[in-house]
Amino acid sequence: MMSWLxxxxxxxxxxxxxxxxxxxxxxxAALILVTVLMVAFLIMYRQREGRKAVxxxxxxxxxxxxxxxxxxxxxxLSFMSISTWGEIKIYAPPxxxxxxxxxxxxxxxxxxxxxxxxxxxxxxxxxxxxVHVPVDKVVHVQLQASDVIHSFxxxxxxxxxxxxxxxxxxxxxxxxxxxxxxxxxxxxxGFGHSGMLGWVFVHTPEDFEKFLKENQDQG
Amino acid sequence: xxxxxxxxxxxxxxxxxAGFWSHYVFSTDHKMIGRQFLFLGLFMLIIGGILAMLIRxxxxxxxxxxxxxxxxPEPTMYEGIIPPxxxxxxxxxxxxxxxxxxVMPIMVGGFGxxxxxxxxxxKDMAFPLLNMLSFWVGAVAGVLMIASFFVVGGAASGGWTxxxxxxxxxxxxxxxxxxxxxxxxxxxxxxxxxMGSINYITTLINMRAPGMTYFRLPLSIWSLFITAILLLLxxxxxxxxxxxxxxxxxxxxxFFLPAGGMPLLWQHLFWFFGHPEVYILVLPAMGVTxxxxxxxxxxxxxxxxxxAYSMIALAFLSWIVWGHHMFVSGMNPLxxxxxxxxxxxxAVPSAIKTFNWLGTLWGGSIRFTVPLLFAIGFVSxxxxxxxxxxxxxxxPVDIFIHDTYFIVAHFHYVVAGIIFxxxxxxxxxxxxxxxxxxxHTWGVVHFIGTYVFFNLTFFPMHFLGVGGHMxxxxxxxxxxxxxxxxxxxxxxxxxxxxxxxxxxxxxxNFIWSLFAGEKAPENPWEANTLEWSAPSPPPHGNxxxxxxxxxxxYEYSVPGVEEDWLPQDRPLGAAAATGx
Numbered sequence: 001m002m003s004w005l006x007x008x009x010x011x012x013x014x015x016x017x018x019x020x021x022x023x024x025x026x027x028x029a030a031l032i033l034v035t036v037l038m039v040a041f042l043i044m045y046r047q048r049e050g051r052k053a054v055x056x057x058x059x060x061x062x063x064x065x066x067x068x069x070x071x072x073x074x075x076x077l078s079f080m081s082i083s084t085w086g087e088i089k090i091y092a093p094p095x096x097x098x099x100x101x102x103x104x105x106x107x108x109x110x111x112x113x114x115x116x117x118x119x120x121x122x123x124x125x126x127x128x129x130x131v132h133v134p135v136d137k138v139v140h141v142q143l144q145a146s147d148v149i150h151s152f153x154x155x156x157x158x159x160x161x162x163x164x165x166x167x168x169x170x171x172x173x174x175x176x177x178x179x180x181x182x183x184x185x186x187x188x189x190g191f192g193h194s195g196m197l198g199w200v201f202v203h204t205p206e207d208f209e210k211f212l213k214e215n216q217d218q219g
Numbered sequence: 220x221x222x223x224x225x226x227x228x229x230x231x232x233x234x235x236x237a238g239f240w241s242h243y244v245f246s247t248d249h250k251m252i253g254r255q256f257l258f259l260g261l262f263m264l265i266i267g268g269i270l271a272m273l274i275r276x277x278x279x280x281x282x283x284x285x286x287x288x289x290x291x292p293e294p295t296m297y298e299g300i301i302p303p304x305x306x307x308x309x310x311x312x313x314x315x316x317x318x319x320x321x322v323m324p325i326m327v328g329g330f331g332x333x334x335x336x337x338x339x340x341x342k343d344m345a346f347p348l349l350n351m352l353s354f355w356v357g358a359v360a361g362v363l364m365i366a367s368f369f370v371v372g373g374a375a376s377g378g379w380t381x382x383x384x385x386x387x388x389x390x391x392x393x394x395x396x397x398x399x400x401x402x403x404x405x406x407x408x409x410x411x412x413x414m415g416s417i418n419y420i421t422t423l424i425n426m427r428a429p430g431m432t433y434f435r436l437p438l439s440i441w442s443l444f445i446t447a448i449l450l451l452l453x454x455x456x457x458x459x460x461x462x463x464x465x466x467x468x469x470x471x472x473x474f475f476l477p478a479g480g481m482p483l484l485w486q487h488l489f490w491f492f493g494h495p496e497v498y499i500l501v502l503p504a505m506g507v508t509x510x511x512x513x514x515x516x517x518x519x520x521x522x523x524x525x526x527a528y529s530m531i532a533l534a535f536l537s538w539i540v541w542g543h544h545m546f547v548s549g550m551n552p553l554x555x556x557x558x559x560x561x562x563x564x565x566a567v568p569s570a571i572k573t574f575n576w577l578g579t580l581w582g583g584s585i586r587f588t589v590p591l592l593f594a595i596g597f598v599s600x601x602x603x604x605x606x607x608x609x610x611x612x613x614x615p616v617d618i619f620i621h622d623t624y625f626i627v628a629h630f631h632y633v634v635a636g637i638i639f640x641x642x643x644x645x646x647x648x649x650x651x652x653x654x655x656x657x658x659h660t661w662g663v664v665h666f667i668g669t670y671v672f673f674n675l676t677f678f679p680m681h682f683l684g685v686g687g688h689m690x691x692x693x694x695x696x697x698x699x700x701x702x703x704x705x706x707x708x709x710x711x712x713x714x715x716x717x718x719x720x721x722x723x724x725x726x727x728n729f730i731w732s733l734f735a736g737e738k739a740p741e742n743p744w745e746a747n748t749l750e751w752s753a754p755s756p757p758p759h760g761n762x763x764x765x766x767x768x769x770x771x772x773y774e775y776s777v778p779g780v781e782e783d784w785l786p787q788d789r790p791l792g793a794a795a796a797t798g799x
Contacts, residue, residue: 001685004682005686019613023613026609027609031603041577041583047586057522059578086556153689160619161547184692186623186689189385191304191392194693
């Protein structure tokens with residue numbers, strides 16, 4: 001099942017995948033345990049001549065065991081998830097590059113800072129459905145929406161965040177491998193939701209310089 | 220005592236209505252109302268199922284002509300091809316119908332009505348007239364929902380969760396009265412459910428037979444009791460939110476729009492209702508499963524009190540987990556941590572129930588009847604649905620799988636899995652409801668087809684989700700990274716069609732048995748609960764004499780008793796001398 005997971009190219013994606021695999025192994029073991037027991041009981045205790053069912057109302061020790069064991073495992077999983085969650089959502093490292101992405105029916109408007117490195121200045125570079133970022137740099141995305149809720153989803157980065165009208169939400173990632181990555185909208189946003197698709201271009205330092213130069217006059 | 224009860228019954232009999240309208244249409248008999256809800260739900264199940272088939276066609280063979288639907292007028296379809304706007308209507312209405320007009324009417328409305336009075340030894344509900352009103356208000360809601368398909372612009376297309384601002388103004392979806400009617404229908408339906416739940420609660424508190432203490436109630440009744448309380452508390456939140464949404468749409472208020480309002484407020488209100496709703500749907504299924512497993516294992520339920528307490532725990536916890544639907548919504552991430560903890564904890568009572576079901580099978584003398592097979596099917600699917608929920612509970616993992624087919628797989632294993640408990644209930648109580656037996660052979664055929672194709676349909680959806688396949692997309696082929704899933708989508712669609720075809724044996728069996736099935740004896744399953752002491756089908760008023768309850772509902776294979784069952788109302792020893 002897990003082999004379908006897209007290749008991870010972000011710094012924190014590995015932590016998400018680690019938890020994903022951990023839960024996968026735990027739940028797979030639980031599923032096999034329960035299924036084997038159930039099938040075994042169904043075969044062993046099928047109705048047969050001359051045998052009466054056991055008259056039992058339960059077993060307190062057993063019931064305590066199967067309450068406590070899952071509880072311990074689940075709470076352990078929660079605590080293991082908390083630090084990763086905090087790292088991704090709460091304690092973003094300072095930005096080394098910043099873009100603004102605005103979702104609208106049915107496109108992503110992307111604003112890149114021009115040569116001055118600042119947004120909301122005259123040299124901003126606006127491109128539809130293309131996010132250009134440098135590799136190995138902490139990228140902050142100011143995520144906005146102008147009409148309905150959209151969702152910024154880059155499967156290869158393990159990033160997903162809803163864009164909510166009236167809000168400015170911070171998304172960050174650091175990509176370790178140059179390339180092109182698909183950026184679909186993951187929240188139903190109307191009849192054109194399917195096919196609302198952008199691309200994130202992750203550039204090597206040289207390519208990124210080239211991108212900035214080529215678009216210098218565009219602002 | 221029995222004399223008084225008998226004369227009371229005779230009194231009641233004198234008022235018994237006889238005409239066609241008052242017997243079959245505007246009946247106040249809880250059993251007839253239960254059957255009406257059952258038929259309403261089964262009818263809607265056909266519609267919801269057909270919508271699902273259309274969804275699957277589009278996903279397997281995107282933008283091709285659906286065979287036989289070339290006649291559907293534009294703009295609903297273009298020469299048989301489903302356009303994106305119609306596709307959004309299909310999944311919105313599929314979910315809405317399945318949740319609100321199939322599972323709720325059948326499990327809560329149908330079996331709640333049929334079972335509560337008769338299993339607690341009462342003649343009828345506390346408020347029979349209110350009960351009738353509850354059904355007919357529900358039917359009006361159904362008519363409104365169906366009517367929404369035929370208005371200009373088509374039916375609702377904003378998802379069953381109806382997130383604002385998408386649904387907050389007609390301009391965003393292009394659907395005006397479709398969504399207005401959707402809102403009105405659910406608003407009206409909520410009143411139907413409120414009337415029902417007040418009735419259930421009152422009946423359960425006040426009308427239990429002598430000796431029927433709370434801890435002698437069958438678990439299906441416990442589950443319906445808790446469900447009724449959840450309905451009573453959750454639905455006002457939904458109706459309030461729907462009212463505000465309607466105002467936003469029709470009177471241009473701004474409750475859920477960014478100009479002065481807050482889009483996320485809708486999500487909080489919706490899921491504050493929506494998560495208890497999940498337990499409203501699944502608790503009765505758990506109750507029915509517990510009863511059926513105990514009867515056909517010929518064993519007392521394993522850990523009766525733990526089963527009752529774990530349902531209470533689920534009900535309480537269901538109020539404080541709604542935020543797990545909103546981890547990536549833009550809600551404060553600190554809240555995400557809190558909701559993750561509560562969500563992990565709510566998995567514990569579910570685990571207890573699963574292990575207790577296994578404990579019930581252990582050491583049993585299992586009779587492989589059709590209801591037992593479906594109950595096992597429910598447990599098997601519930602285990603998968605419960606375990607896949609742990610993935611989403613972990614906030615970092617949810618970042619990736621939120622809004623993908625992993626979620627679709629998860630909630631179909633839980634909510635669509637309820638259909639197994641529903642079939643278990645139908646096959647189990649059919650003899651009591653209609654006085655005839657169903658065919659065992661065709662029931663087994665129905666079970667095998669449903670179980671196999673259910674899993675072939677929904678299990679591969681986990682793979683799609685792990686691959687990042689979003690839900691609610693019209694055409695997966697628009698995305699490069701999803702092109703590899705073309706074959707899998709075709710496989711799922713063919714399985715779904717087979718799942719649909721597997722229901723034909725059920726329909727034939729149901730209708731044939733209704734008219735020509737073998738006549739059912741009073742207690743065909745040799746079960747303990749009170750309904751099996753009444754004739755099949757029970758007359759108006761249910762019991763000839765007021766039953767007296769002597770013990771819990773699960774006394775099977777009691778040592779020293781010759782038969783392997785011991786009905787709740789059968790006196791033993793000294794009790795026998797005074798009781799009769």
